[in-house]
Amino acid sequence: GAVVSQHPSWVICKSGTSVKIECRSLDFQATTMFWYRQFPKQSLMLMATSNEGSKATYEQGVEKDKFLINHASLTLSTLTVTSAHPEDSSFYICSASSRVLETQYFGPGTRLLVL
Amino acid sequence: DAKTTQPNSMESNEEEPVHLPCNHSTISGTDYIHWYRQLPSQGPEYVIHGLTSNVNNRMASLAIAEDRKSSTLILHRATLRDAAVYYCILGRLIYNQGGKLIFGQGTELSVKP
Numbered sequence: 001g002a003v004v005s006q007h008p009s010w011v012i013c014k015s016g017t018s019v020k021i022e023c024r025s026l027d028f029q030a031t032t033m034f035w036y037r038q039f040p041k042q043s044l045m046l047m048a049t050s051n052e053g054s055k056a057t058y059e060q061g062v063e064k065d066k067f068l069i070n071h072a073s074l075t076l077s078t079l080t081v082t083s084a085h086p087e088d089s090s091f092y093i094c095s096a097s098s099r100v101l102e103t104q105y106f107g108p109g110t111r112l113l114v115l
Numbered sequence: 116d117a118k119t120t121q122p123n124s125m126e127s128n129e130e131e132p133v134h135l136p137c138n139h140s141t142i143s144g145t146d147y148i149h150w151y152r153q154l155p156s157q158g159p160e161y162v163i164h165g166l167t168s169n170v171n172n173r174m175a176s177l178a179i180a181e182d183r184k185s186s187t188l189i190l191h192r193a194t195l196r197d198a199a200v201y202y203c204i205l206g207r208l209i210y211n212q213g214g215k216l217i218f219g220q221g222t223e224l225s226v227k228p
Contacts, residue, residue, distance in 0.1 A: 004158075006158075031209065032209050032213070032214060034215070034216070036218075043202075043218045043219060043220050043221060044159070044218040045218070046215060046216070046217060046218075049213055049215060057213075091156070093158045093159070095158075095159075095216075097209055097214055098209060099208075099209050101209070102147060102164060102208060103147070103149055103161060103164045103206075104149075104161075104206075104214065104216060105161055106151070106158035106159045106160070106161070107158050108157060108158045109156070109157060109158045111156070
């Protein structure tokens, strides 16, 4: 099966700082990557869709200037949480797919805690 | 986006089959049916997906109704490691409207020894 990794697996930062999360497809070329956020006891919420070489498409209610997404290569997408605040503390999960795949494969997630 | 309806929770006994139902009455012709499962503090794990025909893989079977308005995920012999939240999601291919998957609340499956 297709493998997707995320780094770091967890991060603690101070309020006001920026945090970058990486998502990599290890054994396939991901033309499209998705970023999700999950709060405790809730389901995954889609934040944005990123296509390689294009600007990300954000879901309604997601601040594009706060959650910067870059998908510069077919195996790497990054999510930067800018000026993080405690309410941004959450479990961030990416997934990857391509035009030749019929489904998405998810990374293991990144736990962010903003103090 | 077409929605799915799943029971909030189900219980099963270890080593017995489990049938997880999913209703998707507004499914369109280009929607695939995807099943994922998620353990606490982990990303969703792919289980199986299908379009029209029943599908089998090493993890599970997917039975799709003839009218495609419902489907059932079948775990043939439940183990304690199968305890998870199971999500049934409709999605289209990447080249057809972007391939977004919108998660519902899923079914929390507990397995009793």
